[in-house]
Each structure stands twice: as structure tokens, then as C-alpha cells.
Amino acid sequence: MRKDKWIPYGLVAPYILHFAVFVAFPVVFSVVLTFHRWNIISPMEFIGLDNYVRLFKDRLFWQAIYNTLRFLVVHIPLQIVVALALAELLNRTVRGASFFRAAFFLPVIVSGVVVTILWQQLLGYNLGLLNRLLTAVSLPRVAWLDDPDIAMYSIAVMATWKNVGLYVILFLVGLQTVPAQYYEAADLEGATDWQKFRYITLPMINPTIFTVVVLSTIGGFSLFIEPYIMTEGGPLNSTLSAVMYIYQQAFQYYHMGYSATLGFFFALLILGVVMLQRRYIEQEN
Amino acid sequence: MAGVRLEHLAKAYDKGPLVIRDVNIDIKDKEFVVLVGPSGCGKSTLLRMIAGLESITGGHLYIGDRRVNEVPASERDIAMVFQNYALYPHMTVFENMAFGLKLRGLPKEEIRQRVEKAARMLEIETLLDRRPKDMSGGQRQRVAIGRAIVRNPQVFLFDEPLSNLDAKLRGQTRIELQKLHRELNATMIYVTHDQVEAMTLGDRIVVLRNGDVMQQDTPLNLYNHPANQFVAGFIGSPPMNFLPGRICADGPLRFESRGGMLGIDLSEYPQAATLRAYQGKPVVLGIRAEHIRRRPGPNERRFFRRLVPVEAVENMGSETMVYFPLETQRFIARLSADYPIPADQPLDLFWDLGKLHFFDAETEVAIR
Missing domain, CATH: 2.40.50.140 (Nucleic acid-binding proteins)
Incomplete structure (x- = not known):
């Protein structure tokens, strides 16, 4: 009997161990770090709230936050509109729907590095395909990645292309849960395609829209690979994302304490935004 | 209001066999006709063809004097009550009932008047602010009927509207439907597999089997003079x-x-x-x-x-x-x-x- 008593604990032990080492400890340790100065080599030095004070005065960090928000403002609506439009098309009985479904999903599973390098070729100033097409029709070249006013939006379009397949699948599932009878009833009421979409589809897939907004917000906030490879945060720090800045602080300058502070603050920011979104969508309902 | 005429109506799905064969029914203006038959007999398909939700493979369909084979559902001026009611879950009762009128661009005041009038008729005035999920099956059923009434269509179609109600409520609603037919004085086509509903509601009953009309007549004539063994066995409880x-x-x-x-x-x-x-x-x-x-x-x-x-x-x-x-x-x-x-x-x-x-x-x- 006594032996049996320990079996459940034994069974959950691997998970608890994993959780403690890879989740709980890093979280607690990074909170502790926010009150210290540490460059990995020298011993940690307690500095109280200095890191937080520095954060609020750090113009580059706020620039990175602003850049990330600029990215999100384009990326999230674009992602939703494109994904929903593609899902609507696939939801109709089009020929080769399964091919398109796979094709749209392909970029999601391809490595972000590969996709980024591919788009670098597309968007290059002199030899990029897009600019060659523009010059072919006698239009001026565009500095897709070299103009501080444009670069972040180019990255947003690329990130949308990379991720949209996932959201197409989510929307497709959402659309297929809307019973056909609602559309039939609306047909009899004289609704046009747009009215059916506006008054039936949109309200009924609201939960899916919320999921997509939250997922792409969280995903968008962690923007890193694309600017890191394509622009290294330039030109003039215009594509420096928050996560990239946190990474630089930690692994280029070894400001581990400050980097942890930025990370901690940034996590709170994401939480706040997602909670706001949730409240807004609940009100809408 | 208008009559509905089905002439040699036929239906097949994707070049498959005919599921509706040469159906001829002449439904008079203001008549209450019940299509009845066992499941799979094609009665719902026939109703959906009248509604414009299914295409017509052969024959002619007239609403009033207009041939409507190719007319889209939205232009047939027909209202339908679905088996599962098909009430929009994100709209209140008022919004559900007003939806069709709103799409037609009617003035707000007229919409309100029409919805309230229908709600009074069906005794659901107190439910207008509720959502479908906050109502019982019987109440939803009334709202579904209300949504049909407000549009004042030429023809009402009912697709097994009582099948989700319990036996007691079914009995009550049957009586109310009879009353409603008298008050609205409208053409109604009603599909059911329940021969009691058919007998009690219809001015005329059309018995269907495997896509064929077996007999169409008044309830008593069907009961007393069945044209064939199928009708004799189907109409009447217990069966012959x-x-x-x-x-x-x-x-x-x-x-x-x-x-x-x-x-x-x-x-x-x-x-x-x-x-x-x-x-x-x-x-x-x-x-x-x-x-x-x-x-x-x-x-x-x-x-x-x-x-x-x-x-x-x-x-x-x-x-x-x-x-x-x-x-x-x-x-x-x-x-x-x-x-x-x-x-x-x-x-x-x-x-x-x-x-x-x-x-x-x-x-x-x-x-x-």
C-alpha cells in the first residue's frame, strides 16, 4: 500500500522536473536578474531598480517598440483580410482546392531563414525581381528594404506571406462550422453575397477572428528572424524590433540583467495588449 | 398570395438517377398542402426545389403565373421555416425577425411595426430582446414562424417544423398552425413524415414514395379511399x-x-x-x-x-x-x-x- 502511494508522484515527476528546470527556474531567475547587473563572467551585482529606470530612458528601446507596433498595424489586418479571403475562396467548391490548401500552407513549414533569404532576392534594389518588373514597365525602382519609411512594411508583407497559410486553415475550419442553413435562410430573405458575409459569416466566425488576432499579435511581437537576416535592424534602426533589441542587449553586449528587464517588461506589454483585445471582442459580442 | 403549380417536375443530382420523378401538383391560392412520406421519399427535396434552394432538373415550376425554374430563391417571394429553425444565434429575436426587412431597405418604423404585429400574433412580444440560445424549442419555433410572417410572402414553406418539439408541444403547435393559416389566409406547403400532422393540418395531402406521388387528396379521402397499398399502410395510426x-x-x-x-x-x-x-x-x-x-x-x-x-x-x-x-x-x-x-x-x-x-x-x- 505504501509503495502504491508514491506511484502517482513518480509518474508526474518527469513533467515537474522539466517544468522546474525549463520554465519555472528561467522565469524566476530572469525576474531576479532584472534587479542585477551581470555580464555572465563577473559575479552578479545587485542594482535595485536601476534597470527599470534605464528602460524608461532608453530611446532605442522605445524606437524598437514603436517599430514593432508599426509592423503589427500592417501585419495583423493584412493577415486577417488575406487569410479570410483565401479561406472564403477555398471554402467554395473550387477545382484543385486541396492543392491550393497545401500550397498556401507550404511557407508556414518552410524555415523562416529560407523564406527570408528568398524574399531578400525578391526585394533587392538592383537585382530584385520586383524592381526588375517595375523597371520593365518603366516605373522607378523602390527601395523596399533600404528606405526607412518602407522597410518595415516590406517585412510585414513578407511575414504575412509566410504565416498566412496557418490562418487560412483556422478560418477554413471556422467557416465550415457555420451551418449551411443560415445561408439558405438568408438566401430566401434576399441577402446578397456581401450581406451574407457581413451579417452571418463575420459574426459567426468571431471566435476564430479573435484567435487569429491573438496568435498573430503574439507572433508579430516576437518578430526577429526577418529583420535580423534581411536588414539587421536598419536602415537607421527602422526595422529594429523589440525582440531583436532584447537579443542584442543579451548576446552582443552581454547586458543580461538589462535584457531580462526588457524581456519582462515586453511580456507584460503583450499580456496587456491581448487582454485589451479580448475585452474589446467580448464587448463586440 | 399565389398558388404554386408543379408540372412534370424532376430532380437528379449530378447525372445520377432521378430522385423526384414527374411530379404534378396544383396548389391553389390559400391552400394548405402537406407533403408526406417516409424519410428519403423526396419530400424535403421537393420543398427545397420550390424554395429555390435546389436546382430543377426537369419540368416547370410556377408561382402564381410566373415560371420560376431559373429565378433565384431571393426573388421568389417565399418564406421558409426550417426544421432546425435556422435562427441566427448572434441576433436577438427582434433582429432575427427584422433581418429580411432590413435587407430590403424598409424604413425602421415600418420594420418595428411589422415585427411587433407578428410578435403579438405569435405571443412572443416579451421575447424580442432575447437571443435564440436563451429560449426553449417551442419559443424558437415561434420566432422562426414570426420571421416568415413579417415578410408577408406569397407562399409559406414548412420543413418538418415540429419534429424537434416534444409530443405535447407538437399537439399545441399543430392547432396554432391551423389558426395561423386561417388568420393569414396564405398558401402554405408543409413537409412532414408524421401522418398525424398531415391529417390534421392539410386541406390536401400529397403522399410521396421514392420520388413519386402516390396519391393526392383530402385527408379523409386518403384515409377512406387509399389509391394503393402504400397509402393505405402509411396513412392512419395504427397502420391498416x-x-x-x-x-x-x-x-x-x-x-x-x-x-x-x-x-x-x-x-x-x-x-x-x-x-x-x-x-x-x-x-x-x-x-x-x-x-x-x-x-x-x-x-x-x-x-x-x-x-x-x-x-x-x-x-x-x-x-x-x-x-x-x-x-x-x-x-x-x-x-x-x-x-x-x-x-x-x-x-x-x-x-x-x-x-x-x-x-x-x-x-x-x-x-x-
């Missing part, structure tokens, strides 16, 4: 009793059951002359449960008397159902509940010869 056999006319006219256990003298049968033509041919005898009695009427010669072993007795309170075996069939007699019937004793029963039906065993067509 059947016994296969043949006609013998080499002496007095007689019916002999296939197993030879039963011989009925038919010299008193009203249509004896017609039956003679079937001499020696296989036929099916049919008799309804209420035409097998415990006591004969004043003219005992018009009854066939037989002692039967009782298999089971069901006391319904108002009447008693007695089940007894007859050759390979199980017969049901509906008897008065005034006298108790012991289940373990044989029972003397009288068959009303005037109420016998005969069907051609091959074609299943009634012999009249």
Missing part, C-alpha cells in the same frame, strides 16, 4: 392490417388467405362485382384496426366473425389495442375500453365487410 390471399368466384364470391386459414364470404361486400374480375388472382386484403369490432352492428350478415388468440393487449385509456396473429401477419384491432380484455383468452371479433379494402398484389393498386 394486410393479409395476402386470392379471390375465388367458383361458387359464392370468397376471399381465401394465402395460408388457407381464412375464408371470407364476400357476397355482402359492396363492390363484389369489381372483385369478381380478379377471380383466381392474388390480392391483398386490408382492414383498419377500428373496423374490427367486439360486437356486430344490427345487420350481422355484413360482418365476418372469427375467434382469435390474443397476443398482447395495450390499454390506452380511451381505447384498447388488441394484437393477434393471423397466418404470417400481426393484426391490430382497436376496441372500446369499456370492457376489460384478458390477454390469455381467445377473443371473438367481427370484421366489418363494408370496410374491407382489396389491392392488386402485383401492382399494389386498390381494387375499386
Whole structure:
């Protein structure tokens, strides 16, 4: 009997161990770090709230936050509109729907590095395909990645292309849960395609829209690979994302304490935004 | 308001076999017609073809004088009550009822008046702010009907609207639908598999089987003069009793059951002359449960008397159902509940010869 008593604990032990080492400890340790100065080599030095004070005065960090928000403002609506439009098309009985479904999903599973390098070729100033097409029709070249006013939006379009397949699948599932009878009833009421979409589809897939907004917000906030490879945060720090800045602080300058502070603050920011979104969508309902 | 005319209507899915074959029904203006049949008979498909939710493979469909085969559902001026009501879950009752009017661009004040009028008629004024999920099945059903009423369409279609309600509510709603038909004075086409609904609601019933119209007539005519064995077995509860056999006319006219256990003298049968033509041919005898009695009427010669072993007795309170075996069939007699019937004793029963039906065993067509 006594032996049996320990079996459940034994069974959950691997998970608890994993959780403690890879989740709980890093979280607690990074909170502790926010009150210290540490460059990995020298011993940690307690500095109280200095890191937080520095954060609020750090113009580059706020620039990175602003850049990330600029990215999100384009990326999230674009992602939703494109994904929903593609899902609507696939939801109709089009020929080769399964091919398109796979094709749209392909970029999601391809490595972000590969996709980024591919788009670098597309968007290059002199030899990029897009600019060659523009010059072919006698239009001026565009500095897709070299103009501080444009670069972040180019990255947003690329990130949308990379991720949209996932959201197409989510929307497709959402659309297929809307019973056909609602559309039939609306047909009899004289609704046009747009009215059916506006008054039936949109309200009924609201939960899916919320999921997509939250997922792409969280995903968008962690923007890193694309600017890191394509622009290294330039030109003039215009594509420096928050996560990239946190990474630089930690692994280029070894400001581990400050980097942890930025990370901690940034996590709170994401939480706040997602909670706001949730409240807004609940009100809408 | 308008009538609906189906001329040689046919339907097939993707070059498959016809699921609706050569259906001809002329529904008069303000008539209440019930399409009834077992599941898979094509009644809902037919209704959806009228609504414009299914394409028409062959034949012509007229609403009023207009041929509407190619007219989209939205322009047929038809309202439909769906089996699952199809109320939009994110809209209140008011919004659900007002939806069609809003799409038509009617002024707000008129929409409000029409919705409130329909709500009063259906006694759902207090529910206008509720969402469908906060209502019972019966209330949702009323809202679905209300949504149809507010549009004031030429034709109302009902697709098994009572099948999701419990038995008591079904009974109540049947009566209310009758009342509604009188008040609205509208053309209504109603689909059901429930023959009680068909009998109680319809001015006329169309019985369907495998995409064919078996018979269309008033409820009482269908009941008393079924055109074939299918209609005889489908309309009426409990269903008509059947016994296969043949006609013998080499002496007095007689019916002999296939197993030879039963011989009925038919010299008193009203249509004896017609039956003679079937001499020696296989036929099916049919008799309804209420035409097998415990006591004969004043003219005992018009009854066939037989002692039967009782298999089971069901006391319904108002009447008693007695089940007894007859050759390979199980017969049901509906008897008065005034006298108790012991289940373990044989029972003397009288068959009303005037109420016998005969069907051609091959074609299943009634012999009249």
C-alpha cells in the first residue's frame, strides 16, 4: 500500500522536473536578474531598480517598440483580410482546392531563414525581381528594404506571406462550422453575397477572428528572424524590433540583467495588449 | 398570395438517377398542402426545389403565373421555416425577425411595426430582446414562424417544423398552425413524415414514395379511399392490417388467405362485382384496426366473425389495442375500453365487410 502511494508522484515527476528546470527556474531567475547587473563572467551585482529606470530612458528601446507596433498595424489586418479571403475562396467548391490548401500552407513549414533569404532576392534594389518588373514597365525602382519609411512594411508583407497559410486553415475550419442553413435562410430573405458575409459569416466566425488576432499579435511581437537576416535592424534602426533589441542587449553586449528587464517588461506589454483585445471582442459580442 | 403549380417536375443530382420523378401538383391560392412520406421519399427535396434552394432538373415550376425554374430563391417571394429553425444565434429575436426587412431597405418604423404585429400574433412580444440560445424549442419555433410572417410572402414553406418539439408541444403547435393559416389566409406547403400532422393540418395531402406521388387528396379521402397499398399502410395510426390471399368466384364470391386459414364470404361486400374480375388472382386484403369490432352492428350478415388468440393487449385509456396473429401477419384491432380484455383468452371479433379494402398484389393498386 505504501509503495502504491508514491506511484502517482513518480509518474508526474518527469513533467515537474522539466517544468522546474525549463520554465519555472528561467522565469524566476530572469525576474531576479532584472534587479542585477551581470555580464555572465563577473559575479552578479545587485542594482535595485536601476534597470527599470534605464528602460524608461532608453530611446532605442522605445524606437524598437514603436517599430514593432508599426509592423503589427500592417501585419495583423493584412493577415486577417488575406487569410479570410483565401479561406472564403477555398471554402467554395473550387477545382484543385486541396492543392491550393497545401500550397498556401507550404511557407508556414518552410524555415523562416529560407523564406527570408528568398524574399531578400525578391526585394533587392538592383537585382530584385520586383524592381526588375517595375523597371520593365518603366516605373522607378523602390527601395523596399533600404528606405526607412518602407522597410518595415516590406517585412510585414513578407511575414504575412509566410504565416498566412496557418490562418487560412483556422478560418477554413471556422467557416465550415457555420451551418449551411443560415445561408439558405438568408438566401430566401434576399441577402446578397456581401450581406451574407457581413451579417452571418463575420459574426459567426468571431471566435476564430479573435484567435487569429491573438496568435498573430503574439507572433508579430516576437518578430526577429526577418529583420535580423534581411536588414539587421536598419536602415537607421527602422526595422529594429523589440525582440531583436532584447537579443542584442543579451548576446552582443552581454547586458543580461538589462535584457531580462526588457524581456519582462515586453511580456507584460503583450499580456496587456491581448487582454485589451479580448475585452474589446467580448464587448463586440 | 399565389398558388404554386408543379408540372412534370424532376430532380437528379449530378447525372445520377432521378430522385423526384414527374411530379404534378396544383396548389391553389390559400391552400394548405402537406407533403408526406417516409424519410428519403423526396419530400424535403421537393420543398427545397420550390424554395429555390435546389436546382430543377426537369419540368416547370410556377408561382402564381410566373415560371420560376431559373429565378433565384431571393426573388421568389417565399418564406421558409426550417426544421432546425435556422435562427441566427448572434441576433436577438427582434433582429432575427427584422433581418429580411432590413435587407430590403424598409424604413425602421415600418420594420418595428411589422415585427411587433407578428410578435403579438405569435405571443412572443416579451421575447424580442432575447437571443435564440436563451429560449426553449417551442419559443424558437415561434420566432422562426414570426420571421416568415413579417415578410408577408406569397407562399409559406414548412420543413418538418415540429419534429424537434416534444409530443405535447407538437399537439399545441399543430392547432396554432391551423389558426395561423386561417388568420393569414396564405398558401402554405408543409413537409412532414408524421401522418398525424398531415391529417390534421392539410386541406390536401400529397403522399410521396421514392420520388413519386402516390396519391393526392383530402385527408379523409386518403384515409377512406387509399389509391394503393402504400397509402393505405402509411396513412392512419395504427397502420391498416394486410393479409395476402386470392379471390375465388367458383361458387359464392370468397376471399381465401394465402395460408388457407381464412375464408371470407364476400357476397355482402359492396363492390363484389369489381372483385369478381380478379377471380383466381392474388390480392391483398386490408382492414383498419377500428373496423374490427367486439360486437356486430344490427345487420350481422355484413360482418365476418372469427375467434382469435390474443397476443398482447395495450390499454390506452380511451381505447384498447388488441394484437393477434393471423397466418404470417400481426393484426391490430382497436376496441372500446369499456370492457376489460384478458390477454390469455381467445377473443371473438367481427370484421366489418363494408370496410374491407382489396389491392392488386402485383401492382399494389386498390381494387375499386
